[in-house]
Amino acid sequence: MRLSRYVLPVLKESPADAQIVSHKLMLRAGLIRQQAAGIYAWLPLGLRVLKKIEAIVREEQDRAGAVELLMPTLQSAELWRQSGRYDAYGPEMLRIKDRHDREMLYGPTNEEMVTAIFRDTARSYRDLPRTLYHIQWKFRDEVRPRFGVMRGREFLMKDAYSFDMDEAGARHSYNRMFVAYLNTFARMGLRAIPMQADTGPIGGDLSHEFIVLAPTGESDVFYHANWERPAELSAVDFDDVAGLQTIVSGYTADYAATDEKRDEAREAEAGEALRQSRGVEVGHIFYFGTKYSASMGLKVQAQGGEEVVPHMGSYGIGVSRLMGAIIEAGHDDKGIIWPDAVAPFPVGLVNMRVDDAACTAAADALYAQLQAAGVEVLYDDRDERGGAKFATMDLIGLPWQIIVGPKGVAAGTVELKRRATGEKVDVATADVVARVAG
Amino acid sequence: MRLSRYVLPVLKESPADAQIVSHKLMLRAGLIRQQAAGIYAWLPLGLRVLKKIEAIVREEQDRAGAVELLMPTLQSAELWRQSGRYDAYGPEMLRIKDRHDREMLYGPTNEEMVTAIFRDTARSYRDLPRTLYHIQWKFRDEVRPRFGVMRGREFLMKDAYSFDMDEAGARHSYNRMFVAYLNTFARMGLRAIPMQADTGPIGGDLSHEFIVLAPTGESDVFYHANWERPAELSAVDFDDVAGLQTIVSGYTADYAATDEKRDEAREAEAGEALRQSRGVEVGHIFYFGTKYSASMGLKVQAQGGEEVVPHMGSYGIGVSRLMGAIIEAGHDDKGIIWPDAVAPFPVGLVNMRVDDAACTAAADALYAQLQAAGVEVLYDDRDERGGAKFATMDLIGLPWQIIVGPKGVAAGTVELKRRATGEKVDVATADVVARVAG
Numbered sequence: 001m002r003l004s005r006y007v008l009p010v011l012k013e014s015p016a017d018a019q020i021v022s023h024k025l026m027l028r029a030g031l032i033r034q035q036a037a038g039i040y041a042w043l044p045l046g047l048r049v050l051k052k053i054e055a056i057v058r059e060e061q062d063r064a065g066a067v068e069l070l071m072p073t074l075q076s077a078e079l080w081r082q083s084g085r086y087d088a089y090g091p092e093m094l095r096i097k098d099r100h101d102r103e104m105l106y107g108p109t110n111e112e113m114v115t116a117i118f119r120d121t122a123r124s125y126r127d128l129p130r131t132l133y134h135i136q137w138k139f140r141d142e143v144r145p146r147f148g149v150m151r152g153r154e155f156l157m158k159d160a161y162s163f164d165m166d167e168a169g170a171r172h173s174y175n176r177m178f179v180a181y182l183n184t185f186a187r188m189g190l191r192a193i194p195m196q197a198d199t200g201p202i203g204g205d206l207s208h209e210f211i212v213l214a215p216t217g218e219s220d221v222f223y224h225a226n227w228e229r230p231a232e233l234s235a236v237d238f239d240d241v242a243g244l245q246t247i248v249s250g251y252t253a254d255y256a257a258t259d260e261k262r263d264e265a266r267e268a269e270a271g272e273a274l275r276q277s278r279g280v281e282v283g284h285i286f287y288f289g290t291k292y293s294a295s296m297g298l299k300v301q302a303q304g305g306e307e308v309v310p311h312m313g314s315y316g317i318g319v320s321r322l323m324g325a326i327i328e329a330g331h332d333d334k335g336i337i338w339p340d341a342v343a344p345f346p347v348g349l350v351n352m353r354v355d356d357a358a359c360t361a362a363a364d365a366l367y368a369q370l371q372a373a374g375v376e377v378l379y380d381d382r383d384e385r386g387g388a389k390f391a392t393m394d395l396i397g398l399p400w401q402i403i404v405g406p407k408g409v410a411a412g413t414v415e416l417k418r419r420a421t422g423e424k425v426d427v428a429t430a431d432v433v434a435r436v437a438g
Numbered sequence: 439m440r441l442s443r444y445v446l447p448v449l450k451e452s453p454a455d456a457q458i459v460s461h462k463l464m465l466r467a468g469l470i471r472q473q474a475a476g477i478y479a480w481l482p483l484g485l486r487v488l489k490k491i492e493a494i495v496r497e498e499q500d501r502a503g504a505v506e507l508l509m510p511t512l513q514s515a516e517l518w519r520q521s522g523r524y525d526a527y528g529p530e531m532l533r534i535k536d537r538h539d540r541e542m543l544y545g546p547t548n549e550e551m552v553t554a555i556f557r558d559t560a561r562s563y564r565d566l567p568r569t570l571y572h573i574q575w576k577f578r579d580e581v582r583p584r585f586g587v588m589r590g591r592e593f594l595m596k597d598a599y600s601f602d603m604d605e606a607g608a609r610h611s612y613n614r615m616f617v618a619y620l621n622t623f624a625r626m627g628l629r630a631i632p633m634q635a636d637t638g639p640i641g642g643d644l645s646h647e648f649i650v651l652a653p654t655g656e657s658d659v660f661y662h663a664n665w666e667r668p669a670e671l672s673a674v675d676f677d678d679v680a681g682l683q684t685i686v687s688g689y690t691a692d693y694a695a696t697d698e699k700r701d702e703a704r705e706a707e708a709g710e711a712l713r714q715s716r717g718v719e720v721g722h723i724f725y726f727g728t729k730y731s732a733s734m735g736l737k738v739q740a741q742g743g744e745e746v747v748p749h750m751g752s753y754g755i756g757v758s759r760l761m762g763a764i765i766e767a768g769h770d771d772k773g774i775i776w777p778d779a780v781a782p783f784p785v786g787l788v789n790m791r792v793d794d795a796a797c798t799a800a801a802d803a804l805y806a807q808l809q810a811a812g813v814e815v816l817y818d819d820r821d822e823r824g825g826a827k828f829a830t831m832d833l834i835g836l837p838w839q840i841i842v843g844p845k846g847v848a849a850g851t852v853e854l855k856r857r858a859t860g861e862k863v864d865v866a867t868a869d870v871v872a873r874v875a876g
Contacts, residue, residue, distance in 0.1 A: 007505050007568060009559035033555060035510055035517075036542065041555055042508040050508070067445050070480040070488070072473055072592045073511060073575055074544075079473075091537045096544075098591075099529045099579045104474070106512075106534075117471060117479055121447035126820075130445060137511055137575070141537045153536075154510045382564075 022327035023148030038145025038153030048344035064180035077103035106139035119298040133160035170311035186231035189339030206287035214328035217278035223256035336397030352405035460765035461586030476583025476591030486782035502618035515541035544577035557736040571598035608749035624669035627777030644725035652766035655716035661694035774835030790843040
């Protein structure tokens, strides 16, 4: 993409209303623009990141065996009356009346709708187990939206729902998502720590929040130093019930808790290894038994012919919020440092002298070669000073910068800079595509 | 995807409330499920088609030089007061009050918001021309939603907006979209005919509806028989102003008009070649000058330093509606016939005898080979009668069916069926992957 044809409205100054670093940088780097309190437009660069995050979430859901569908944003109040939540839900639910005065709402979550869909389509044990998920815009009418996309009102969420014949099956479905979540966040360069969370009236230990450490996080968290090891992908067979349980048990052996769920005995046990930080919740998984299936009349026939009320769980990931969390975890005083996996473009190409024919010819040729090699590249071909171009590249945080200047062109080289480390090396122009395409 | 792990609730009977064939087939083939009047959930198979349509629309927008962003679904009433449309818009606009009693609305279109974003970010002639687009859910509170996704309330739309320094520039931007639209629809196997449409107070000839012929269409259309030639892709340089105009002029030379815009003289000229049919609108493009830029205070600095009010156009494609149009154009009495480009899976694999070890081993092996070859395949591995499996495959309309039965397996062959023609051939098992991957 040529920057001369793109829309990248970077800002020199941090907007006054942005309090946390991710919000400031998302505004400054031209990723988002506020349209109303807690409601944002995703500008072209921000949308590219959002789509990369979404794609990783989708791939890991698919890998774990979940099946994607897409539920609408608006729902009928009637549906929520069936579960009893229409009156119970607070003012965060945006209630709407249509032209015929029918009561509707903008979905803050989808337990009711997915349970109704499953109820109306599943017949027997052959239709279970299933985990259904969708990635859709939700709305929660926060009384005081803030921190940009971290606590917005309209937000993109992946929510999955599992249906099993019994509690043992539900635990396996839960474990699938547990491991899928760790893999999802690890691919984005995030160490997300699963922490026991409140399960409400169901009880048991089957609820975890996945929390990314960040000094500007919303809640205090306490964890064992073992969690400071880098996140790794688990190569697992998601159908292996015992194997998956072993992995989950391994992860949960190390202490980690939010403020509300601290355990003095386990903290004493951790001793010197106990750590305290602040954290951002990026996912939440939850087993809730037959709460919705029972209230909404979901029943299926078991192999023996008897009727069974399926056990359910729900599993959320804040897709748009993740962008804020990734920036909180990866930035410096010059701007954002994107992990390769979610960078809007892996490569930025800078023509230092648009008015120099040889320099422009070399940059144009590299641009064509990068595109031919399938490398997504943002090409700064604007007639601007070099200093402004460098500042923009550092601000928007593309992993690699290729800088084409007249001196280098004369010598057959370009400068290759790694954003994360600041390291710069001169590379033969002929070799640079292979270096960044690797 | 193994059907034993998928969610595909096909129906034997057509639901009584579905009047047109696309609506019936979308319900019967398990593509959608109604959640409220004019509001649908996209079941897994339907979502796959929706994403393929969306991907083609996106690719052709990108090819034409449009830049993607994403605007939110909810907008503030304040924005629409700036253009004067808040009070002018009818009851199709879904008006909402949030918890602080602020007036909001669910966007039926985005002229106001995109103009505000451009106003707040563009500074000078360097920032133009630009065409911005997004693919987002919209809501129009139809008084009587019907025909399934063809006239729903919550629907997915691609809307693009062009910003140019003058009318000549705007005409070129218009021509880009004109050709991009023809290519978009042609890739989906659709002959969409551009027909002059009302331009409202602006006047001129710069508004076209793109209409797909279908006997169940909503409007009468009249056109020259030349339009019956198959749709072809135009390989064009979208920056070539004169070349693009020539292409557009070529297309518009053949008469085509909706009921409201009939031209007696041109119909007489067409004579015997005049055709009449019904049609479904799948796209609409529109030049509207400075209507929104002027009312919303969008100005940029020209090269000479003076302030210029940019000329704008808007360009819509009904992404979810297109699925209905494609089915209207491609089906028989057995079900849907998907064009290859938008088929949810290009290949269906049927194991005729799940209880036959050799048959199942052969089908499993083919499934693995197809996946390894990167072919998306829906594998009917269920313990069902062959007749039911055939009926499901024909109903859901995958372009290729590979049928694995005990006799063929013994002979080293499978049956390969082309859904569109019904043609069946025996193919050596070793060759079939290459045949469908081609």
